[in-house]
Amino acid sequence: MDLQANVPRWTPRPSPTRPLKKDNERDDEPQMDSFASDQEDDDGISFHNSRTKNFNNFPFTTWPTAVPPPPHIGVLEAPSSRDHSTEMNRSMEMERAIAQQPKGDDSFGNGISVTWKDLWVRVPDKTGGRRPILEGLTGYVEPGEVLAIMGPSGCGKSTLLDALAGRLASNTRQTGEILINGRKQPLAFGTSAYVTQDDTLMTTLTVREAVYYSAQLQLPDSMSRSEKKERADATIREMGLQDAMNTRIGGWSIKGLSGGQKRRVSISIEILKRPKLLFLDEPTSGLDSAASYHVMNRIIKLAQQDKRTVVASIHQPSSEVFELFHNLCLLSSGRSVYFGSTSTGNEFFATNGFPCPAMRNPSDHYLRTVNKDFDVDIEQGFGGKVSAAETINILVESYKLSEACQQVERRVSEICQKDGEALDSKESQAGFITQCNVLTRRSFVNMYRDLGYYWLRLAIYIALCLCVGTIFYDIGSSYGSIQARGSMLMFVAAFLTFMAIGGFPSFVEDMKIFTRERLNGHYGVAAFVVGNTFSSIPYLLMISLVPGVMAYYLVGLQKGIDHFVYFALMLFACMMLVESLMMIVASVVPDFLMGIITGAGIQGVMMLNGGFFRLPNDLPKPFWRYPMYYISFHKYANQGFYKNEFEGLTFPNEQARGPPSITGEEILRTMWQVEMGYSKWMDVAIVFGMVILYRLMFLGIIKTIEKVKPIIRGL
């Protein structure tokens, strides 16, 4: 069957850049679905269409629902009964109207235009090849417009948004052209805002705190604190969250906001800065119809102010919400079914034999018609039925041949020809010091409120140190205590520090929030690393000191406050190091289970090679002795702890042979094979140096990932 030969030509009404509704054109309150009604066109043909009154001047080849269709099965043809001369006249009229229609701004002004042409996105398939998830899409969105991306679940809405926002996953390959203001330029890190489908929020903060911290990070230093607070409060109110201002967002452990409320917090955070380009993935999911309407209405107003550009994927908008959008990009299985004004969608479907029934929300009708997930035949306006797959083919082919499609291509070319401005990602952002300060405070509050971050670890450390203290209680200075001291100190250096791995789930959550905020340009990578490092210091000090003092004094290690201070300092340095290591792991393996296994594996190797289980001189050369022994932080931790404990002590020699006593220094040299050429303070300094190195590596890895990802995707 040659679908292309039979599909009717569809021509849209001449308003791809439909002017925005004025406020007085509609109530602010959501209305009942009311726009599907029987109307008569100029030819006296009755058809169901909500917006028929808009179309009377234009030649839509709409299937009349009351008139029998031409006798073909599953193949659509232009109605033979049409008066062709009338049609031609109307076509000419339309072409004239199109020519006279203002094509948006002549320049981009301060706004951002996005165009995409022949956009393909492919992902690996099971056979080792690649399957397309977006197939040759072309479209545009201009300043002041709100584009709705619609289609059945899995049709590629999020993928299209990700592609436009420059955020595709690294296993995808993108071809085709995406231009921002007519130029090929990256769209991330502050040039646009993106509300993702999942709400990645700091669960311990209240709504007001979450939005206000974000305001402090995103708004420029030139704004006063009170102005930022005002902006945050106003945005919260705009999203209808005033009653939940002081409610914690909540997560798996504490019940806080509802799903819909979280959605609105996510939107609030991203619209705070009034972005010039806003991507929204399912902004209304979880919202009731009134909330959906108000949220979308607010976003439309945002687009109107200073001509901002909005692209939103949306699942099941009510008719009220659907009417708010300007253009519709309807997808099915990654293919473009329709791109054009939302007000001419009904025409397109009716023209192709799938008119929207009376009293049905048009968006429901479109989604039902283009969904092939369920093996249900689609009813045609004239009573026939075609399979869902065939319906989609008809619509896709019809759209390709339509004047609307050509019009979109023309508009894309026009926009691309303009010489648009380059985007500045650093525009009006808080300064580095402010970012570090705010991130440190926010992270500190989060750590304080999240029981799993440090409090639970503190409890477990106390329990473990009580066990250590009672098992090695009052260790004494007998010959046998030498081995016991060594084992106890090794346990502290290896196992107590290993336990810092318990914070990994919180690191993964932190990384998710960081990734979202970073991609939206809220702050820089360095500010995040500084904030994360400084906020954890008080807690790690507490964990080193409180359980440390219990273990130290119950065991009866070497007396003197300086010895205890060294012990606590080394424990603190090792914990910081393990946390830094786990942050690196979280940045590379952001999966909870995989990350813990990877982190535990790395630490296991270091522990094994740290000079306790196998004495340093016995480690096989070259790999384990050089460089692995020197890379392992356990080497320095063990050495430092041993020097701190054994130097200055003397143990009686209970063996029959040899001198009557043995000094700590001799034990260090012969028994533990410790490097004695430098002091214990050097060991702790090396561990702190490694902490700095690991944090820098963390920063470097994030920056590298940011740079490499677009290259992998083929951009």
Ligand SMILES: Nc1ncnc2c1ncn2[C@@H]1O[C@H](COP(=O)(O)OP(=O)(O)OP(=O)(O)O)[C@@H](O)[C@H]1O
């Ligand atoms: N990185 C990826 N690797 C493999 N497959 C992917 C990837 N991204 C998307 N897909 C697949 O592409 C298809 C489209 O996914 P996408 O998330 O864009 O759909 P969607 O229309 O947003 O769906 P929903 O409305 O349910 O969120 C799905 O089948 C999905 O499994």
